[in-house]
Amino acid sequence: MAKEKSGKTAASASSRGPTIAVLRGKIDRLDQELVKLINERAKVALEIGKLKNSTGMSAYAPVREDEVLGRVLNLSKGPLSDRSVRAVFRELISGSRALEKDLRVAYLGPAYSYSHLAAIHRFGQSVELVPVASIPAVFEEINRRHADYGLVPIENSTDGRVADTLDMFARLPAHICGEVQMRIHHILLGKCTRAEVEEVYSKPQALSQCRNWLAKHLPGARTIEVTSTSTAAQLAQDKPGAAAIASLQAGVHYGLDVLAADIEDNKANLTRFAVIGEESGSRTGCDKCALMFEIEHQPGALADAMNVFKRNHLNLTWIESFPIARPEGGYMFFVELEGHEADSRVRRAIAALERKAVRLEVLGSYATMAPVE
Numbered sequence: 001m002a003k004e005k006s007g008k009t010a011a012s013a014s015s016r017g018p019t020i021a022v023l024r025g026k027i028d029r030l031d032q033e034l035v036k037l038i039n040e041r042a043k044v045a046l047e048i049g050k051l052k053n054s055t056g057m058s059a060y061a062p063v064r065e066d067e068v069l070g071r072v073l074n075l076s077k078g079p080l081s082d083r084s085v086r087a088v089f090r091e092l093i094s095g096s097r098a099l100e101k102d103l104r105v106a107y108l109g110p111a112y113s114y115s116h117l118a119a120i121h122r123f124g125q126s127v128e129l130v131p132v133a134s135i136p137a138v139f140e141e142i143n144r145r146h147a148d149y150g151l152v153p154i155e156n157s158t159d160g161r162v163a164d165t166l167d168m169f170a171r172l173p174a175h176i177c178g179e180v181q182m183r184i185h186h187i188l189l190g191k192c193t194r195a196e197v198e199e200v201y202s203k204p205q206a207l208s209q210c211r212n213w214l215a216k217h218l219p220g221a222r223t224i225e226v227t228s229t230s231t232a233a234q235l236a237q238d239k240p241g242a243a244a245i246a247s248l249q250a251g252v253h254y255g256l257d258v259l260a261a262d263i264e265d266n267k268a269n270l271t272r273f274a275v276i277g278e279e280s281g282s283r284t285g286c287d288k289c290a291l292m293f294e295i296e297h298q299p300g301a302l303a304d305a306m307n308v309f310k311r312n313h314l315n316l317t318w319i320e321s322f323p324i325a326r327p328e329g330g331y332m333f334f335v336e337l338e339g340h341e342a343d344s345r346v347r348r349a350i351a352a353l354e355r356k357a358v359r360l361e362v363l364g365s366y367a368t369m370a371p372v373e
Contacts, residue, residue: 038092041092041096042095042096042099045096045100046099049097049099049100049101052100058279059097059100059101059103060097060103060123061282062122062177062178062275062367063281063284063367069086069089069090072089073085073086083373091124091125094124094125094126094127095124095126097124097126097127098126098127102127102128103123103128104147105123105129105147105148105150106131106137106138106141106142106149106150107129107130107131107132107138107152108131108132108135108138108151108153108228109131109132109133109228109230110228110231111230111253112230112247112250113131113228113250114182114184114229114247114271115151116129116131116230117249118151118180118182119151121180121372122180122273123149133227134164135152135153135162135168136164136168136171138151138152138168138276139152139171139172140172142172142174142277142278143172143174148277149177149276150174150276150277151180151273151275151276152165152168152274152276153165153271153272153273153274154166155271156184156209156269156270156271156272157266157268157270158208158264158265158269159205159209161334163322166320166322166332166334169292169334169361170292173361174276174277174278175276175277175279175363176274176275176280176281176364176365177276177277177280177281177364177366178274178275178369179272179274179275179366179367179368179369180272180273180369181272181273181370181371182270182271182272182273182371182372182373183269183371183373184271185261185262185264185373186206186209186245186246186263186264186269187246187248187258187260187261187262187263188200188243188244188245188258188259188260188261188263189233189236189243189246189250189256189257189258189259190236190243190244191236191237191255191256192241192242193259194217194243194259194260196241197218197221197241198221198222199221199224199241199243200218200221200222200242200243201224201232201235201242201243201244202225202229202232202244202245202246203225203226203227203228203231206245206246207223207225207245209266210263210264212265213260213265217260217263229245229246229247229250230250232244232245232246233246233250233251233256237254237255237256243259244256245263248261275366279364280341280362280364280365280366281365281367283340283365284340284367286367287339287365287366287368288336288338288365288367289336289337289341290334290335290336290362290364290365290366291334291335291336291353291360291361291362292333292334292361292363293305293332293333293335293353293360293361294324294330294358295333295356295357295358296358297330301356304356305333305353305356308349308353309337311349311352312345312346312348312349312352314337314338314345314349315338316335316337317337317338318334318335318336319333319335319336320334321333321334332359337349338368341362342365
């Protein structure tokens with residue numbers, strides 16, 4: 001009987017499938033193979049880096065990196081989500097790029113701000129990510145060659161242009177060589193319950209983007225503006241009755257609880273970030289080009305300037321006017337169009353606009369990127 005019972009137990013265990021120990025052993029063998037393969041991949045990337053260096057090409061090739069990410073996402077059949085696969089390969093690309101060159105990237109800090117998250121998305125974490133205190137400081141890092149690239153917010157779908165960024169393009173030379181379009185989800189964070197919240201801290205733009213939600217759900221709470229969403233999270237960590245509007249990652253970093261998620265009024269809330277450096281991005285065939293120009297302050301001057309784009313069959317995707325800080329006043333105009341500065345139609349338009357403008361700057365060309373979470 002004992003033998004029969006033992007046999008039944010073994011059969012029963014066998015029918016339940018492999019044990020945890022067996023499955024862990026399989027994972028260990030797969031990990032061994034993965035480590036071997038990713039290092040083989042890195043060696044090939046290093047050879048490419050040597051060829052780039054010998055021909056003067058940049059180690060940072062965002063178009064190629066996005067091609068790789070797009071291809072692996074198409075190859076993936078699950079169960080890992082696209083977001084997980086993207087994160088794994090983003091860091092693999094970042095680490096391989098670091099073998100070619102150590103990149104220094106300045107961004108509007110502190111850590112876990114939305115600018116920080118956008119920088120991680122664009123460059124991965126195998127670069128030196130340098131938080132600075134202001135948008136002008138990002139431009140100064142590039143201008144002084146203390147950083148290879150910078151990342152600055154340029155436009156939000158709720159609040160429109162980011163004035164500090166446009167102002168700095170007029171003051172210091174820098175080229176846009178890439179963009180990140182990031183969907184922004186605001187989280188209410190704190191160490192108290194929502195009913196106990198008396199003050200809500202965040203940067204002005206985040207408070208503005210959540211004003212309807214706050215009026216409805218926290219009508220008695222005071223809103224207090226601070227320099228960044230990360231600073232807000234840090235304050236909420238230490239102050240009783242305080243909450244912050246910030247990213248989920250900031251909440252995790254500062255040990256805060258989620259009091260309410262996705263509280264932005266516009267569920268399609270999107271912030272566009274510009275990657276700036278010393279030169280434009282390479283031509284891909286699906287590009288945008290940004291220009292900045294000043295024209296004579298007289299009737300019809302702006303209409304004449306805009307007609308240049310119509311005559312050359314160029315579609316404008318963004319236009320902004322910005323007051324010039326000088327005694328006599330005037331306006332600077334920023335436009336973004338479909339095409340690359342190397343395209344013949346764009347070249348003709350730039351040449352024609354130059355004849356009409358008091359000042360004209362080509363801010364850069366860059367590949368059009370789809371929004372990311």
